[in-house]
Amino acid sequence: MIGSLAGLRVLDLTRLLPGGYCTLLFADHGADVIKIEDTGAGDYARADPASFGALNRGKRSVQLDLKSDGGRDALLRLVASADVVIESFRPGVMDRLGVGFDVLRGVNPSLVYCAITGYGQDGPLRLRAGHDLNYLARTGVLGMSGDAGGPPVQAAAQIADIAGGALMAAFGVLAALRSGTGQFVDISMADGALSLLAMPAAGLLAGGAVPRRGELILGGRLLCYRVYECADGYVSMGALEPKFWAAFCRGVGREDLIPSQFDAPGSAAHAEVSAVLLGRTRAEWEAFNATHDCCLEPVLELDEVLEDEHVRSRGMVVDGLLATPVRLSETPADYARGGPPGLGEHTDEVLGEAGYDAGEIAALRSSGAAK
Numbered sequence: 001m002i003g004s005l006a007g008l009r010v011l012d013l014t015r016l017l018p019g020g021y022c023t024l025l026f027a028d029h030g031a032d033v034i035k036i037e038d039t040g041a042g043d044y045a046r047a048d049p050a051s052f053g054a055l056n057r058g059k060r061s062v063q064l065d066l067k068s069d070g071g072r073d074a075l076l077r078l079v080a081s082a083d084v085v086i087e088s089f090r091p092g093v094m095d096r097l098g099v100g101f102d103v104l105r106g107v108n109p110s111l112v113y114c115a116i117t118g119y120g121q122d123g124p125l126r127l128r129a130g131h132d133l134n135y136l137a138r139t140g141v142l143g144m145s146g147d148a149g150g151p152p153v154q155a156a157a158q159i160a161d162i163a164g165g166a167l168m169a170a171f172g173v174l175a176a177l178r179s180g181t182g183q184f185v186d187i188s189m190a191d192g193a194l195s196l197l198a199m200p201a202a203g204l205l206a207g208g209a210v211p212r213r214g215e216l217i218l219g220g221r222l223l224c225y226r227v228y229e230c231a232d233g234y235v236s237m238g239a240l241e242p243k244f245w246a247a248f249c250r251g252v253g254r255e256d257l258i259p260s261q262f263d264a265p266g267s268a269a270h271a272e273v274s275a276v277l278l279g280r281t282r283a284e285w286e287a288f289n290a291t292h293d294c295c296l297e298p299v300l301e302l303d304e305v306l307e308d309e310h311v312r313s314r315g316m317v318v319d320g321l322l323a324t325p326v327r328l329s330e331t332p333a334d335y336a337r338g339g340p341p342g343l344g345e346h347t348d349e350v351l352g353e354a355g356y357d358a359g360e361i362a363a364l365r366s367s368g369a370a371k
Contacts, residue, residue, distance in 0.1 A: 003030020004331035008177075011036055011078055012059065014088040015043045017158060018116050018165035018189060020055035023086060025170050027058040028324040028333040034082075034350055035341065036075065039065045039371040042343045054321050056340035062351070063344035063371035066097045070369025077354040079104050079111060084173055086114045090129075091121050101184050112176040113184050116169050120188030132189070135160035139194040140201075147265065148214025164192025214265075223270045224261045227299060228277040235277060235285050238295035248294035252276050344371050 008031040012023040020043070027033040035056065037043055042063065045052040062078075065071040076099070079085060085104060087094060094100040094115075101113045118135060119125035125138075136142040136159060137152075146153035165187060172185040194201075199218075200211045215221050224239045239245040245261040254276060260269030280288070282298035289296040305311055316323050324333045347370055351361050364370035 002331065003028075003334045004328055006030035008032065008084070009082045010034070010084040010086060011075075011082045012086050014086055014116065016045050016088075017055065018161045018169070019086055019088045020045060021162055021166035022116070022169045022173075023059065024055050024057070025166075025324060025326065026084075026173075027056075027337075028335065029326070029328070029331070030334060033059040034078070034346070035059050035061045036066075036078075037061055037063050037343060039063045039071075039344075039368060046343065053340045057321060057335065058337040058339075059341055060346035060350060061341035061344055062347045064347075065369050065371075066099060068367065068369040070364050070367050072098055074351060074354070074356075074364060074370060075099055076104070076107050077356070078350065079107050081354065082108065082111065083177065084112045084114065086116065086169065086173070088116045091115070091117060091126050105182055108182070110182045112173055112182060114169050114173050114176075114187060115185070116165050116187045116189065118188065119190050121186045125190075130190075132158040132161045135164065135190040135193050139190050140197055141193050144197075144200065144211060144213050144216055144219060146213050147220055148212065150213070152213065159196070160189045160193040163196060164194075165189035168192040168195075221264060222261070223263050223265060223267065223273055226265065228274055230277050230280060230282055230285060230298075232281045234299035235282060236297050236299055237273075237277070238297070240295070244294045247292045248296060251288060251292035251294065347371065 005026055008026065010023055010026050010031050010033045012019060012033055013036045014020060014023070023031075023033045023035075035043065041047075042061070043052065043056075045055060064074050066075060095102075101115075104111055104113060115121065117126070118130040119128060130138075133142070133154065136155075139160075141159065142152045142154070145155065168191075169185065169187045172187055176183050176185050200216060204210060213219070218225060218240075220226055222240075224237060224245045227234050227236050237248075239248050239261070242261065246255075246258050249255055249257045254272070257269055257272060260267070263269045277285070285296055286298050288294075300308065306317060311317065316325070318335050319339075323335070326333065347365075348361055351364070351370065352358075356364070361370070
């Protein structure tokens, strides 16, 4: 089966997570993703082989020294036949290397150029270094996570990197390709993280009160929508609609708690619900939910998740890695192209496709411009 993005060529100059995850989505769906790595250690993610493998299956690797004339010329040759370039340097780095958007667009006017940065191409923070936690801190996501009176709670997933950066970049690139014209896609992970607060921000912008930690409707303010301790761990109560809450209360023989659905933590009703949930194990509550349909699920550890019957039935683990979550009925993801590339594994192959003969490739290698 040919992937839906077959024929699309993506040059990936990114390192680590956001760009790697973005271009993984393209590779899984058939795009020819070529990692352009430096002639030293390459992508920093290579320091952790397991993580690198998870983000880079099905891609090819070329090593070029973009600080050299030969390396820059080779990149320009590759750009001539590419559809997309994705990079994650700080603003201005590609221009200083002599291969910024204007230069690349001169070689390929239809090129879609995507830059993933922390704070975007303009604004007072544009050159500031940062990581996922910093972007969540500056955009309010971290400040509103956790219980009232407690500290901000860090998430296990990299929300700004993946949801704010990688996914926004993938959408931006596809939107630009659909437009039919070459253009610059400016992706700020901070902007992306802020956009995830669409609902609480809407209330504030409409003149409402400033939302505080522990006061968000879906952030722990309601006893019907919280995490609770049980006999052997924790369960998640998501009984937001009255029918689900009523089903839970009737199922445990506590119809008296139905009117207290939207009470706050610390209330008498909250103490009663906590005591009820503490009385059974995760497995017992999972079975209870299967019978009563009340949005009550166990909090699983990652090893349990990866062995979960539903996860396995959905095919979310493929060849020892997580699969793409994007399911297309006619052109599904293709994992047959293999695992991650060795550093510079495809340098000769890709340069040959760009028109270099064996002697020219040898000269680039001899000069250090390629490896």
